[in-house]
Amino acid sequence: MKLILASQSPRRREILGRFFRDFDVIPSQISEESNFQDSIAHVIEVARKKAWDVYKEHDGTVIGADTVVTLDGKILGKPKTPEEAKQMLGLLSGKVHEVITGYCIIHEGKEILGHEVTKVKFRELDKDEIEWYVSTGESLDKAGAYGIQGKGGVLVEWIKGDYYNVIGFPMKIIVELERLGFSFS
Known part of the structure; x- marks a missing residue:
């Protein structure tokens, strides 16, 4: 069985590579x-579209994933400028937010959909x-x-849930792949 990651994220590649070499x-x-306005529906739909986009052109089991950060129900995406990044970090300062990853695994033409939610609390950050x-x-x-896996870890006071989800690749995906017959290497 061929395994395909439908993502350009170096973090997802690194985590998947810890468990599966090939x-x-x-x-x-x-x-x-x-x-979708709902955060969970949004990430699952984006992950699903990513997985099918690659699956329709390539044979194998395809993994698609999408991660968002939400604060008070509002999605904070990837900042486009340093000013936007500063604004987001200011909003997160001292507060609990959620990191939500949706995933879609397409195996033999069938979908396995899921998501993970991790709560993260930032310290009070000064300017x-x-x-x-x-x-x-x-x-x-x-x-x-x-x-969180880099220098940003210093901003975090605590997390509740799957650490790997905060990086963008929850362990639920690894478990699903093992259930499908992929062997850890």
Whole structure:
């Protein structure tokens, strides 16, 4: 069985590679937008579109995933500018937010859909800390403007749930792949 990750995320590639050595990376070219306002429905739909986009062109078991950060029910996407990153980090300062990842695994033409929700609390951040973090460059390609696995970990007071979900690849996906017959390497 051929395993395909439909993502260009180096973090997803790294986590999948910890468990399975043999897989291909074929990023989907679809937009990360959906018609859903509900965060969970949104990430599942985007993951589903990514997976089908790659599956229709390639044989194998395809994994699509999408991650968002939500605060008070509002999705905080990937910031486009340093100013937008600073604004997002200011909103998250001292508050609990949710990181939600939706996934779609297409195996032998059938979908396995799921999601994971992790709660994350940021410390109270002052302006200098936000300026410093944005100056590292880490914030611009990440939902919610931070990466917990890098320097952004210092912003976090606590998490409740799957740490790997906060990075964008929940362990539920790994478990599903093992159930489908993929062997850990």
